[in-house]
Amino acid sequence: MQYEVVLPAAGSGKRMGAGQNKLFLKLLEKPILIHTLEVFEQDEQCTGIWLAVKPEERAIIQELLVTFGISKVKGLPDGGAERQHSVHSCMKEMEQVDIVLVHDAARPFISHDIIANLVQSAHDFGAAIAGVRAKDTMKKVRNGVIEETVDRESLWMIQTPQAFQFDLIVEAEDVAEKIGFLGTDEAMLVERLGHAVHIVESSYENVKMTTKEDLVFGEAILRKRALETL
Ligand SMILES: Nc1ccn([C@@H]2O[C@H](COP(=O)(O)OP(=O)(O)OP(=O)(O)O)[C@@H](O)[C@H]2O)c(=O)n1
Numbered sequence: 001m002q003y004e005v006v007l008p009a010a011g012s013g014k015r016m017g018a019g020q021n022k023l024f025l026k027l028l029e030k031p032i033l034i035h036t037l038e039v040f041e042q043d044e045q046c047t048g049i050w051l052a053v054k055p056e057e058r059a060i061i062q063e064l065l066v067t068f069g070i071s072k073v074k075g076l077p078d079g080g081a082e083r084q085h086s087v088h089s090c091m092k093e094m095e096q097v098d099i100v101l102v103h104d105a106a107r108p109f110i111s112h113d114i115i116a117n118l119v120q121s122a123h124d125f126g127a128a129i130a131g132v133r134a135k136d137t138m139k140k141v142r143n144g145v146i147e148e149t150v151d152r153e154s155l156w157m158i159q160t161p162q163a164f165q166f167d168l169i170v171e172a173e174d175v176a177e178k179i180g181f182l183g184t185d186e187a188m189l190v191e192r193l194g195h196a197v198h199i200v201e202s203s204y205e206n207v208k209m210t211t212k213e214d215l216v217f218g219e220a221i222l223r224k225r226a227l228e229t230l
Pocket residue numbers: 007008009010011012013014015016022023052079080081082083084086087104105106107208209210
Protein backbone atom coordinates (compact mmCIF):
# COMPACT_ATOMS: atom_id res chain seq x y z
CA MET A 1 0.00 0.00 0.00
CA GLN A 2 1.49 3.30 -1.15
CA TYR A 3 2.22 6.36 1.00
CA GLU A 4 4.15 9.62 1.09
CA VAL A 5 6.41 10.56 3.98
CA VAL A 6 7.10 13.87 5.70
CA LEU A 7 10.57 14.07 7.24
CA PRO A 8 11.07 17.06 9.55
CA ALA A 9 14.80 17.89 9.26
CA ALA A 10 14.94 21.53 10.35
CA GLY A 11 16.01 21.13 13.96
CA SER A 12 19.07 22.57 15.70
CA GLY A 13 20.33 19.50 17.55
CA LYS A 14 20.80 21.37 20.83
CA ARG A 15 20.82 18.21 22.97
CA MET A 16 23.45 16.67 20.69
CA GLY A 17 25.73 19.62 21.35
CA ALA A 18 27.43 19.33 17.99
CA GLY A 19 27.03 23.02 17.16
CA GLN A 20 25.20 22.09 13.96
CA ASN A 21 22.13 20.27 12.73
CA LYS A 22 22.76 16.76 14.07
CA LEU A 23 21.39 15.26 10.84
CA PHE A 24 24.71 16.16 9.15
CA LEU A 25 26.68 14.08 11.68
CA LYS A 26 27.94 10.82 10.17
CA LEU A 27 27.30 7.24 11.22
CA LEU A 28 29.95 5.05 9.57
CA GLU A 29 30.86 7.83 7.13
CA LYS A 30 27.29 8.62 5.99
CA PRO A 31 25.13 11.52 7.33
CA ILE A 32 22.24 10.53 9.59
CA LEU A 33 19.90 12.32 7.19
CA ILE A 34 21.00 10.11 4.29
CA HIS A 35 20.60 6.91 6.29
CA THR A 36 16.99 7.89 6.96
CA LEU A 37 16.29 9.06 3.41
CA GLU A 38 17.63 5.79 1.99
CA VAL A 39 15.04 3.80 3.94
CA PHE A 40 12.24 5.54 2.06
CA GLU A 41 14.12 5.82 -1.24
CA GLN A 42 14.44 2.02 -1.18
CA ASP A 43 10.84 1.34 -0.12
CA GLU A 44 8.79 0.63 -3.27
CA GLN A 45 5.60 1.64 -1.44
CA CYS A 46 6.93 5.15 -0.81
CA THR A 47 5.86 7.41 -3.69
CA GLY A 48 7.21 10.71 -2.36
CA ILE A 49 9.32 12.34 0.33
CA TRP A 50 8.79 15.83 1.77
CA LEU A 51 11.71 17.28 3.69
CA ALA A 52 11.23 20.29 6.02
CA VAL A 53 14.56 22.14 6.05
CA LYS A 54 16.12 25.32 7.36
CA PRO A 55 16.37 27.82 4.47
CA GLU A 56 20.10 28.25 5.09
CA GLU A 57 20.60 24.47 4.85
CA ARG A 58 18.54 23.86 1.70
CA ALA A 59 21.49 24.10 -0.73
CA ILE A 60 23.70 21.71 1.22
CA ILE A 61 20.84 19.24 1.55
CA GLN A 62 20.09 19.45 -2.16
CA GLU A 63 23.76 18.65 -2.82
CA LEU A 64 23.54 15.63 -0.50
CA LEU A 65 20.43 14.39 -2.35
CA VAL A 66 22.35 14.47 -5.63
CA THR A 67 25.50 12.92 -4.16
CA PHE A 68 23.61 9.99 -2.67
CA GLY A 69 21.11 9.54 -5.49
CA ILE A 70 17.95 10.35 -3.52
CA SER A 71 15.31 10.86 -6.23
CA LYS A 72 11.95 10.72 -4.42
CA VAL A 73 12.07 14.11 -2.69
CA LYS A 74 9.11 16.12 -3.96
CA GLY A 75 9.72 19.28 -1.94
CA LEU A 76 11.91 20.93 0.69
CA PRO A 77 9.57 23.43 2.42
CA ASP A 78 10.89 25.78 5.09
CA GLY A 79 10.87 24.26 8.57
CA GLY A 80 9.40 26.18 11.49
CA ALA A 81 10.25 27.17 15.03
CA GLU A 82 8.89 23.88 16.36
CA ARG A 83 8.85 20.36 14.92
CA GLN A 84 5.06 20.53 14.51
CA HIS A 85 5.37 23.69 12.42
CA SER A 86 7.92 22.00 10.18
CA VAL A 87 5.57 19.08 9.63
CA HIS A 88 2.63 21.40 8.92
CA SER A 89 4.75 23.34 6.44
CA CYS A 90 5.12 20.16 4.39
CA MET A 91 1.43 19.26 4.71
CA LYS A 92 0.48 22.67 3.26
CA GLU A 93 2.44 21.92 0.07
CA MET A 94 1.43 18.29 -0.40
CA GLU A 95 -1.28 17.22 -2.80
CA GLN A 96 -3.96 14.80 -1.62
CA VAL A 97 -2.70 11.27 -0.99
CA ASP A 98 -4.34 8.36 0.84
CA ILE A 99 -1.75 7.76 3.57
CA VAL A 100 0.95 10.06 4.88
CA LEU A 101 3.67 9.13 7.33
CA VAL A 102 5.46 11.62 9.57
CA HIS A 103 8.91 10.39 10.56
CA ASP A 104 11.75 12.05 12.44
CA ALA A 105 14.70 12.41 10.07
CA ALA A 106 16.74 11.68 13.22
CA ARG A 107 15.47 8.07 13.32
CA PRO A 108 17.54 6.27 10.63
CA PHE A 109 16.85 2.70 11.73
CA ILE A 110 13.17 2.21 10.95
CA SER A 111 12.46 -0.93 8.93
CA HIS A 112 10.21 -1.55 5.94
CA ASP A 113 8.14 -4.20 7.73
CA ILE A 114 7.18 -1.84 10.56
CA ILE A 115 6.41 0.90 8.00
CA ALA A 116 4.15 -1.52 6.13
CA ASN A 117 2.29 -2.43 9.33
CA LEU A 118 1.80 1.26 10.13
CA VAL A 119 0.49 2.05 6.65
CA GLN A 120 -1.98 -0.86 6.79
CA SER A 121 -3.18 0.17 10.27
CA ALA A 122 -3.61 3.80 9.21
CA HIS A 123 -5.61 2.61 6.19
CA ASP A 124 -7.80 0.46 8.43
CA PHE A 125 -8.21 2.83 11.39
CA GLY A 126 -7.16 6.33 10.28
CA ALA A 127 -4.20 6.76 12.59
CA ALA A 128 -1.39 4.46 13.76
CA ILE A 129 1.91 5.18 15.48
CA ALA A 130 5.09 3.25 16.23
CA GLY A 131 6.04 2.44 19.79
CA VAL A 132 7.73 -0.03 22.10
CA ARG A 133 6.76 -1.18 25.57
CA ALA A 134 8.43 0.66 28.45
CA LYS A 135 11.35 -1.35 29.83
CA ASP A 136 12.08 0.74 32.92
CA THR A 137 9.88 1.56 35.87
CA MET A 138 8.31 4.98 35.25
CA LYS A 139 7.52 7.42 38.04
CA LYS A 140 6.08 10.92 38.25
CA VAL A 141 8.47 13.24 40.10
CA ARG A 142 7.68 16.63 41.61
CA ASN A 143 10.31 18.83 43.30
CA GLY A 144 12.77 15.95 43.30
CA VAL A 145 10.42 13.62 45.14
CA ILE A 146 8.57 10.59 43.75
CA GLU A 147 4.89 11.47 43.45
CA GLU A 148 3.56 8.34 41.77
CA THR A 149 4.73 5.09 40.20
CA VAL A 150 2.91 4.65 36.91
CA ASP A 151 1.65 1.18 35.99
CA ARG A 152 4.27 0.05 33.47
CA GLU A 153 2.05 -2.57 31.85
CA SER A 154 0.10 0.11 30.00
CA LEU A 155 3.05 2.37 29.15
CA TRP A 156 4.63 2.58 25.70
CA MET A 157 7.57 4.65 24.51
CA ILE A 158 6.29 6.38 21.41
CA GLN A 159 8.37 6.75 18.27
CA THR A 160 7.82 7.70 14.66
CA PRO A 161 6.72 6.92 11.95
CA GLN A 162 3.23 8.11 12.73
CA ALA A 163 0.84 7.20 9.94
CA PHE A 164 -2.45 8.87 9.08
CA GLN A 165 -5.17 9.09 6.51
CA PHE A 166 -4.24 12.37 4.83
CA ASP A 167 -7.45 14.33 5.48
CA LEU A 168 -7.38 13.44 9.18
CA ILE A 169 -3.86 14.72 9.89
CA VAL A 170 -4.39 17.83 7.76
CA GLU A 171 -7.51 18.65 9.80
CA ALA A 172 -5.65 17.99 13.04
CA GLU A 173 -2.70 20.20 12.05
CA ASP A 174 -5.01 23.00 10.85
CA VAL A 175 -7.07 22.95 14.07
CA ALA A 176 -3.92 22.90 16.22
CA GLU A 177 -2.50 25.89 14.33
CA LYS A 178 -5.82 27.77 14.65
CA ILE A 179 -6.04 27.33 18.45
CA GLY A 180 -2.29 27.53 19.10
CA PHE A 181 -1.98 23.96 20.40
CA LEU A 182 1.54 22.53 20.35
CA GLY A 183 2.11 18.81 20.73
CA THR A 184 5.29 16.78 20.96
CA ASP A 185 4.00 14.37 18.33
CA GLU A 186 1.33 14.39 15.61
CA ALA A 187 -0.77 11.78 17.40
CA MET A 188 -1.55 14.34 20.13
CA LEU A 189 -3.21 16.55 17.54
CA VAL A 190 -5.39 13.68 16.30
CA GLU A 191 -6.21 12.55 19.85
CA ARG A 192 -7.49 16.08 20.53
CA LEU A 193 -10.02 15.58 17.74
CA GLY A 194 -11.29 12.54 19.62
CA HIS A 195 -10.06 10.13 16.94
CA ALA A 196 -8.64 6.78 18.06
CA VAL A 197 -4.91 6.34 17.44
CA HIS A 198 -3.65 2.76 17.18
CA ILE A 199 -0.25 1.49 18.27
CA VAL A 200 1.99 -0.63 16.09
CA GLU A 201 4.79 -2.45 17.88
CA SER A 202 8.11 -1.16 16.62
CA SER A 203 11.73 -1.99 17.43
CA TYR A 204 14.05 -0.86 20.19
CA GLU A 205 16.54 -0.24 17.35
CA ASN A 206 14.34 2.62 16.09
CA VAL A 207 16.33 5.09 18.19
CA LYS A 208 16.12 8.84 17.70
CA MET A 209 19.62 10.32 17.44
CA THR A 210 19.21 12.91 20.20
CA THR A 211 22.31 12.93 22.43
CA LYS A 212 25.92 11.83 21.83
CA GLU A 213 25.29 8.43 23.42
CA ASP A 214 22.78 7.69 20.68
CA LEU A 215 25.53 7.97 18.06
CA VAL A 216 27.34 5.09 19.75
CA PHE A 217 24.16 2.99 19.68
CA GLY A 218 23.59 4.01 16.08
CA GLU A 219 26.97 2.86 14.81
CA ALA A 220 26.62 -0.38 16.79
CA ILE A 221 23.26 -1.04 15.09
CA LEU A 222 24.81 -0.40 11.66
CA ARG A 223 27.71 -2.78 12.40
CA LYS A 224 25.28 -5.44 13.68
CA ARG A 225 23.18 -5.16 10.51
CA ALA A 226 26.30 -5.32 8.30
CA LEU A 227 27.31 -8.60 10.00
CA GLU A 228 23.80 -10.00 9.47
CA THR A 229 24.16 -9.54 5.70
CA LEU A 230 27.34 -11.67 5.57
N1 LIG B 1 11.76 23.11 14.61
C1 LIG B 1 12.07 21.82 14.33
C2 LIG B 1 12.56 20.95 15.35
C3 LIG B 1 12.88 19.64 15.02
N2 LIG B 1 12.72 19.23 13.73
C4 LIG B 1 13.06 17.86 13.36
O1 LIG B 1 12.26 16.95 14.10
C5 LIG B 1 12.99 15.75 14.36
C6 LIG B 1 12.92 15.37 15.84
O2 LIG B 1 13.31 16.50 16.58
P1 LIG B 1 14.54 16.49 17.63
O3 LIG B 1 15.09 15.13 17.79
O4 LIG B 1 14.12 17.24 18.85
O5 LIG B 1 15.64 17.34 16.83
P2 LIG B 1 16.21 18.76 17.25
O6 LIG B 1 15.09 19.71 17.49
O7 LIG B 1 17.23 19.12 16.20
O8 LIG B 1 16.97 18.41 18.60
P3 LIG B 1 17.04 19.35 19.92
O9 LIG B 1 15.62 19.34 20.49
O10 LIG B 1 18.03 18.63 20.79
O11 LIG B 1 17.47 20.71 19.48
C7 LIG B 1 14.42 15.98 13.89
O12 LIG B 1 14.64 15.26 12.69
C8 LIG B 1 14.50 17.49 13.69
O13 LIG B 1 15.37 17.84 12.62
C9 LIG B 1 12.24 20.09 12.74
O14 LIG B 1 12.12 19.69 11.57
N3 LIG B 1 11.91 21.37 13.06
